[in-house]
Structures are given as structure tokens and as C-alpha cells.
Amino acid sequence: xxxxxxxxxxxxxxxxxxxxxxxxxxxxxxxxxxxxxxxxxxxxxxxxxxxxxxxxxxxxxxxxxxxxxxxxxxxxxxxxxxxxxxxxxxxxxxxxxxxxxxxxxxxxxxxxxxxxxxxxxxxxxxxxxxxxxxxxxxxxxxxxxxxxxxxxxxxxxxxxxxxxxxxxxxxxxxxxxxxxxxxxxxxxxxxxxxxxxxxxxxxxxxxxxxxxxxxxxxxxxxxxxxxxxxxxxxxxxxxxxxxxxxxxxxxxxxxxxxxxxxxxxxxxxxxxxxxxxxxxxxxxxxxxxxxxxxxxxxxxxxxxxxxxxxxxxxxxxxxxxxxxxxxxxxxxxxxxxxxxxxxxxxxxxxxxxxxxxxxxxxxxxxxxxxxxxxxxxxxxxxxxxxxxxxxxxxxxxxxxxxxxxxxxxxxxxxxxxxxxxxxxxxxxxxxxxxxxxxxxxxxxxxxxxxxxxxxxxxxxxxxxxxxxxxxxxxxxxxxxxxxxxxxxxxxxxxxxxxxxxxxxxxxxxxxxxxxxxxxxxxxxxxxxxxxxxxxxxxxxxxxxx
Numbered sequence: 263x264x265x266x267x268x269x270x271x272x273x274x275x276x277x278x279x280x281x282x283x284x285x286x287x288x289x290x291x292x293x294x295x296x297x298x299x300x301x302x303x304x305x306x307x308x309x310x311x312x313x314x315x316x317x318x319x320x321x322x323x324x325x326x327x328x329x330x331x332x333x334x335x336x337x338x339x340x341x342x343x344x345x346x347x348x349x350x351x352x353x354x355x356x357x358x359x360x361x362x363x364x365x366x367x368x369x370x371x372x373x374x375x376x377x378x379x380x381x382x383x384x385x386x387x388x389x390x391x392x393x394x395x396x397x398x399x400x401x402x403x404x405x406x407x408x409x410x411x412x413x414x415x416x417x418x419x420x421x422x423x424x425x426x427x428x429x430x431x432x433x434x435x436x437x438x439x440x441x442x443x444x445x446x447x448x449x450x451x452x453x454x455x456x457x458x459x460x461x462x463x464x465x466x467x468x469x470x471x472x473x474x475x476x477x478x479x480x481x482x483x484x485x486x487x488x489x490x491x492x493x494x495x496x497x498x499x500x501x502x503x504x505x506x507x508x509x510x511x512x513x514x515x516x517x518x519x520x521x522x523x524x525x526x527x528x529x530x531x532x533x534x535x536x537x538x539x540x541x542x543x544x545x546x547x548x549x550x551x552x553x554x555x556x557x558x559x560x561x562x563x564x565x566x567x568x569x570x571x572x573x574x575x576x577x578x579x580x581x582x583x584x585x586x587x588x589x590x591x592x593x594x595x596x597x598x599x600x601x602x603x604x605x606x607x608x609x610x611x612x613x614x615x616x617x618x619x620x621x622x623x624x625x626x627x628x629x630x631x632x633x634x635x636x637x638x639x640x641x642x643x644x645x646x647x648x649x650x651x652x653x654x655x656x657x658x659x660x661x662x663x664x665x666x667x668x669x670x671x672x673x674x675x676x677x678x679x680x681x682x683x684x685x686x687x688x689x690x691x692x693x694x695x696x697x698x699x700x701x702x703x704x705x706x707x708x709x710x711x712x713x714x715x716x717x718x719x720x721x722x723x724x725x726x727x728x729x730x731x732x733x734x735x736x737x738x739x740x741x742x743x744x745x746x747x748x749x750x751x752x753x754x755x756x757x758x759x760x761x762x763x764x765x766x767x768x769x770x771x772x773x774x775x776x777x778x779x780x781x782x783x784x785x786x787x788x789x790x791x792x793x794x795x796x797x798x799x800x801x802x803x804x805x806x807x
Contacts, residue, residue, distance in 0.1 A: 264336035275310030282313040286341025289333040320757050328421045386692040387662035389699055403466025411479035414443045419483045426609040432491035441522040448476045449493040450500055459520035470710040474651055481655035484760035486767040489652055490610035495527035495564030498645045499572045502587055502637050506629035515570055526570040529559040537780040540582040546575035555620040565613025566601045582635035587628040596620035606767035643717055646725050646775045650732040653771040654698050656764055657736040660743040661691045663760050687742045694735040723785035730781045733772040740765045
């Protein structure tokens with residue numbers, strides 16, 4: 263890497279030879295003048311200068327990461343970039359993490375570890391334990407796993423989010439990279455499927471907090487659509503097969519999906535049955551050794567590229583007791599898919615699926631006939647918890663972007679941060695986000711220590727309320743972030759790109775997995791049912807006396 267003085271930089275300020283400096287990195291933007299979204303004159307005006315301040319006013323850090331390889335030609339003498347040459351290539355955050363175990367020590371009680379800070383260190387921009395605070399939940403295994411997750415996200419995901427979002431697409435090769443990084447099985451949740459995936463679990467084992475970490479880290483990309491594209495289909499479509507499918511089905515479908523060779527999605531929702539799952543209309547009529555399936559499914563995430571569909575069908579009478587789950591292969595005659603364009607979640611492959619006299623063998627039945635509703639409920643807690651983890655981290659992204667923007671944006675002769683009303687908005691965002699995350703960690707601990715049966719008995723209402731809480735927090739943060747960014751949040755791309763995108767994606771967390779209204783009503787009905795049951799039991803004891 264060449265080293266230039268400021269005087270040398272100043273010499274390159276023409277249309278045929280234009281350089282700028284950003285954070286000490288010298289960029290030759292001559293070939294980029296016509297491609298610059300703001301026009302060539304803006305770049306030419308900064309030619310031969312240190313453009314760091316203005317660059318950061320209009321661009322996020324991912325822009326520099328994206329174009330650095332193509333445009334960087336050297337560094338400014340004496341700059342931080344110059345001083346970094348020859349040093350270890352690891353980032354400061356990675357360096358801190360690699361030395362972390364030298365600073366770990368047991369404090370009373372023994373479950374607590376003290377951590378060195380990790381990440382960007384924007385106050386409340388990461389969970390509390392990233393900031394160096396104590397926690398009873400995380401071990402050295404979680405620390406190492408967090409580093410792996412962040413490296414993958416920053417290397418493979420973050421630089422491409424804008425391109426994938428604008429093209430309504432997601433490249434399949436990313437799934438293979440996700441697998442090669444040893445991370446794909448984590449997204450399905452515990453227990454780690456070593457035999458089916460061919461991958462060993464993280465050092466020290468794998469638990470619900472590892473899964474929380476990977477979801478949280480991936481959501482740092484600032485796109486719910488990219489998160490859903492990468493892991494929504496497999497995380498909700500594969501568990502019914504892993505928990506209730508035949509051994510043959512696990513080997514044939516589970517192994518292929520966990521190795522990124524095939525893709526799967528969950529197909530429950532219909533045009534007339536969203537949260538009202540018990541009233542689906544898609545039918546599976548038994549004819550000898552086959553089912554004949556007819557019906558439609560709507561808003562099916564990842565459906566457009568999936569090889570397998572885990573489908574809720576009606577095999578019996580009305581209501582929940584007549585529902586079964588059936589595996590349907592994409593190549594079967596009568597299956598057709600149409601890509602749906604939605605308000606948000608653009609790269610996630612939202613799909614309208616039609617089944618017309620689709621013939622599948624009875625061996626494709628998942629579990630027991632007419633017991634499918636129990637499988638759906640069995641899976642719902644995990645699905646909703648995953649949505650909580652995503653939406654609260656996306657709220658953090660909104661907060662972090664707003665905090666950093668308020669520090670550098672100036673209005674009326676002072677920074678936005680110097681306006682009391684802006685500080686109030688940020689304080690409210692931080693308060694809501696951190697309290698929601700604390701609740702999430704508490705629920706995650708219950709997932710770690712309870713059996714599935716206990717979870718379904720005790721956590722259904724709590725997770726329902728937590729999901730409603732998290733989507734409302736995200737919605738609040740999206741609105742406040744948009745107010746802080748002003749007009750910049752109304753434009754696709756640029757410094758307010760994440761704000762604009764996440765503002766559109768809020769409904770993707772407030773409705774799927776159970777709308778806020780349905781979940782809040784469900785939680786109170788469950789509580790009411792529990793109290794009435796206890797009262798009835800107590801009355802029975804009293805009558806015997």
C-alpha cells in the first residue's frame with residue numbers, strides 16, 4: 263500500500279485525475295465520477311481533499327467497505343490507516359476478542375464472567391454484555407461463537423444488502439458459504455444436528471444462547487428481508503421434520519437442507535387464514551397410498567426457491583383436529599409458485615403457492631394424521647422467539663444509526679445531539695430496546711432449561727407478549743429514527759438507507775407469526791384459562807372438606 267502526503271493528494275483534483283481521502287484511505291475516484299449517485303460535480307468539488315467529514319454525512323460505513331477494494335490506492339502519511347499498516351490485520355474488536363480469555367476471571371457467584379467490550383461500542387448499540395457488563399448467561403463458548411458470526415455477517419452479508427434488496431433477490435451461493443462457515447445448523451435451534459449436517463457443534467456445545475447470538479448478529483445487517491432470505495425458511499420449515507418426521511424423511515430432506523444442498527419452507531398461511539390457523543382450507547384427500555392435495559398458500563417466505571414445502575393440510579373435519587402436516591416436493595405435477603411483491607422483506611422470496619391435484623405418497627405425512635395442529639403449536643414458540651430476536655436487534659440498528667447521525671449532523675449551528683428533543687428520542691429508544699432484550703434473555707434461559715412440553719405449557723403466553731412488545735418497540739424506533747434523519751430517511755440508498763428499509767419492514771414483524779392483537783388476546787386468554795383451572799381445582803378440594 264503506497265503512502266502519500268497531503269500535498270501529493272492535493273495535486274489530483276481534475277476530471278481526468280481525481281483522488282479523495284476518507285479516514286486516511288486514498289481513493290482514486292476518476293473512473294467513478296459518472297457512476298456517483300450524486301453526480302460528478304460533487305466528487306470533483308472534493309477532489310484532492312480529505313473528504314471524510316462530508317463522506318460520512320451522506321454515506322454509511324458499508325459504502326466504503328464496498329468500494330475500497332476497487333478504488334483504494336494508498337494511505338495518507340501519519341493517518342490512522344497509515345499507522346495500521348504492518349500491524350495485525352485483525353480489527354480492534356477482533357483483537358480484543360482474541361485476547362479475551364486472558365482477561366476472564368471467575369467472580370462470585372461463579373456463573374458470572376467479566377468481559378472486555380466488543381463491537382462498535384455505541385452506548386446501547388449492542389447488548390449489555392458486549393459493553394463489558396457482567397451476565398450470568400454467556401460463556402467463553404458464546405464469546406468465540408459471537409466472533410465467528412460477526413465475521414461472517416460483515417464479510418458475506420453487510421456489503422451486499424443494498425444490492426439484494428433492490429433486486430428482490432438473494433444468491434443461493436450464500437447458503438453454501440453459511441454452511442462452510444459452520445453456522446447453518448445453528449439457525450434451526452438446539453439440539454445441534456451433527457450427523458445430518460456433517461458439522462461439529464461450536465466448541466463447548468450449543469444451546470439457546472448460541473442461537474440468540476447468531477440471530478442477533480445476522481440482524482445487524484439492517485435488513486429483515488435478508489435475514490428472512492438466509493434463514494427463515496429452514497428455521498421454521500425443517501423443525502417439524504426433525505421432530506416428527508420419519509427417519510427416512512430426516513435422512514433424505516433434513517440432511518440435504520442442513521448441508522445447503524436443498525431448500526425448504528413452511529407453508530401454512532392462506533388468503534383466508536393467517537393467524538386463524540385452525541381454519542385453513544387446503545385439503546389432502548386420501549386415495550389408497552396417496553394424498554391428493556388442493557388449495558393455495560400465501561405469503562410463504564423462501565417459497566420461490568424452495569425444493570420442499572412443509573404444508574399444513576386438512577385431512578379430517580373442521581377446526582384444529584382435522585389438520586395434518588405433509589411434505590410436498592416442488593417437482594410434483596400441480597405445484598406452481600408465483601413471486602409476490604410486498605411492502606418490505608424484498609429479498610426473502612415471498613411466494614403464492616398453488617396446489618392443483620398434487621399427488622404425494624402417504625409416507626410424506628409428517629407425524630400422525632390429524633395431529634398437525636399440535637406440531638404447528640410445538641413450533642410456534644420457537645418461531646416467535648426468533649422474530650423477537652430479529653426485531654429487537656433491528657430496533658438497535660435504528661438506534662445506533664440515529665445516535666451516530668445525531669453526533670455528526672448539524673442544524674441551526676449545532677449538532678443534532680445538542681438538541682434536547684433529539685436526546686429524548688434516543689433515550690426512549692434505548693430504554694425500550696434494552697428492557698426488551700433483558701426480557702428476551704430471561705425467556706431464552708427458560709428455553710434452555712425447560713423441556714419442550716414445559717415450554718408449551720408455561721411460555722406460550724409470555725412469548726406471545728414478548729413478540730408484541732418487540733415489534734412495537736421496532737415500530738417506535740423506526741418512526742423516531744425517521745424523524746431524526748429527516749429527508750434522508752425518505753430515500754432508498756444513501757446515509758438513511760437502513761432507516762427507510764426498516765420503516766417498510768416493521769409490518770413484517772408486527773403481523774407474521776401472529777399479529778400483535780391476536781397474540782396479546784391469546785396471552786390473556788391463556789392466563790384466564792390457567793386461573794379458572796386453579797380456582798376449579800381449589801373449589802373441588804374445598805367441597806371434599
